[in-house]
Amino acid sequence: MKNQIESLQKEIDDFRINDNQTLEKYRIEFLSKNGKVQKLFDDFKSVSIDQKREIGQKLNLLKTVSENKYNESKEAIIKTTSNIGIEVPDFSLPEIPNEDGTIHPLSQVLEKIIKIFSGIGYDLSDGPEIEDDWHNFTALNFPPNHPAREMQDSFFINKNPDILLRTHTSNAQVRIMESGKMPIRIISPGRVYRNEVISARAHCLFHQVEGLYINKNVSFKELKDTIYYFVKAMFGDNTKVRFRPSFFPFTEPSAEVDISCLICHGKGCNVCKYSGWVEIMGCGMVDTQVLENCNINPNEFSGFAFGMGLERITMLHYQIKDLRLFFENDVRFLRQFQNQNI
Numbered sequence: 001m002k003n004q005i006e007s008l009q010k011e012i013d014d015f016r017i018n019d020n021q022t023l024e025k026y027r028i029e030f031l032s033k034n035g036k037v038q039k040l041f042d043d044f045k046s047v048s049i050d051q052k053r054e055i056g057q058k059l060n061l062l063k064t065v066s067e068n069k070y071n072e073s074k075e076a077i078i079k080t081t082s083n084i085g086i087e088v089p090d091f092s093l094p095e096i097p098n099e100d101g102t103i104h105p106l107s108q109v110l111e112k113i114i115k116i117f118s119g120i121g122y123d124l125s126d127g128p129e130i131e132d133d134w135h136n137f138t139a140l141n142f143p144p145n146h147p148a149r150e151m152q153d154s155f156f157i158n159k160n161p162d163i164l165l166r167t168h169t170s171n172a173q174v175r176i177m178e179s180g181k182m183p184i185r186i187i188s189p190g191r192v193y194r195n196e197v198i199s200a201r202a203h204c205l206f207h208q209v210e211g212l213y214i215n216k217n218v219s220f221k222e223l224k225d226t227i228y229y230f231v232k233a234m235f236g237d238n239t240k241v242r243f244r245p246s247f248f249p250f251t252e253p254s255a256e257v258d259i260s261c262l263i264c265h266g267k268g269c270n271v272c273k274y275s276g277w278v279e280i281m282g283c284g285m286v287d288t289q290v291l292e293n294c295n296i297n298p299n300e301f302s303g304f305a306f307g308m309g310l311e312r313i314t315m316l317h318y319q320i321k322d323l324r325l326f327f328e329n330d331v332r333f334l335r336q337f338q339n340q341n342i
C-alpha cells in the first residue's frame, strides 16, 4: 500500500496542468469519485489494524497535496486567461463607449411623410432611377424639344434610344398607371438627378416624393383637401396654405402650393424672401393626354398628382440653410439630429 501511495504521489507530481482541458483531465483521473486517490481510500479498508494509522496519515497527506495542486492550478489558469479577457470578464474595467448612429434628417422627414400619407390610404410605389425617355418625358406630355430634355439639364446615359438618370419621380406615375390596376393611390419617394451647378440652393442629386390618385370622379377639391391635410399634419395646424396657378406639361389645371413661412410666420424674412410664403410642391389634375398615354380612359377615370422636394421640406422643418450639408456626411451636422422625434 505504501508503494502504491508513493507511486501515485509521483504520478500526481509529474502530471502537467497547462489549461482547462488538462485541469479537468487531472480532476477526473485523480480526484473524482472513481479517481485514483479515492481508489486507494477504498483499498484502505483492507489494511491491517496495526498499519492503519501510518498509512491513513500518508493517504490523507496525498489527498491534501493532490487537491492543493488542483486548486492552485485552477487559480493560475484563471489569472492568465482573464488577462487576455477570454474566460472571466473584468467588471472593474471602464465601459466601452457605445456611440449610437443617427437617422439622417432626410430619412426622418421622409418617414414622417410616409406615415402621414399611409394614414389616409396611400401605398408606397417605386420607380427606377435609370429611366427611358418615354417614362421620364414623352408619356408625361413633354413636347419633343422641351428644354428639360437637353443635355444641360439631364444626365443621359445613352442617346438613341435615350436613357437617362430620371429628372423627377413623376416617372413612377407613368409606370404605375401603365400597370392598369385601378384605383391608384400611391406616393413614390426617391432620388432624382439634374445637371445643375451645385450651390446652397441647388444640387445635381436630390430627392422628391411623388403622389398620385386615380379613380372615378376625382375632383380638384379632393386634391386641395389632401394637400391641406398633409400640410397641417407635417407642419402644424397653424400653417396656412395657398394655391397659385402654374404650369406642368402633365397636369391641367396645375398649381404650386405655398405655405406660410415657418420661420417668420408670415412677417417676412430672408428664407421666404420677405414674402411671408414658401413654395413646397407642384400639383394638378392629371392631364387627359397623360391618362391616354398610359392606356387609361379619361372619360372613365380622372385623378390628381403632386410632387415635392424632400430637401426643401426638410430645410424648412429644421431651418437648414445649405442644401449641400445633406450630402457631405459631416458627423458634426448629422449628430444634431440625434433623438429627434418629429
Ligand code: DAH
Residues within 6 Å of the ligand: 167, 168, 169, 170, 210, 211, 248, 251, 281, 282, 283, 284, 305, 306, 307, 308
Ligand atoms: N415633376 C415636377 C418637378 O420635378 C414636380 C411635380 C409637379 C410633380 C406637379 C407632380 C405634379 O406630380 O403634379 O418639378
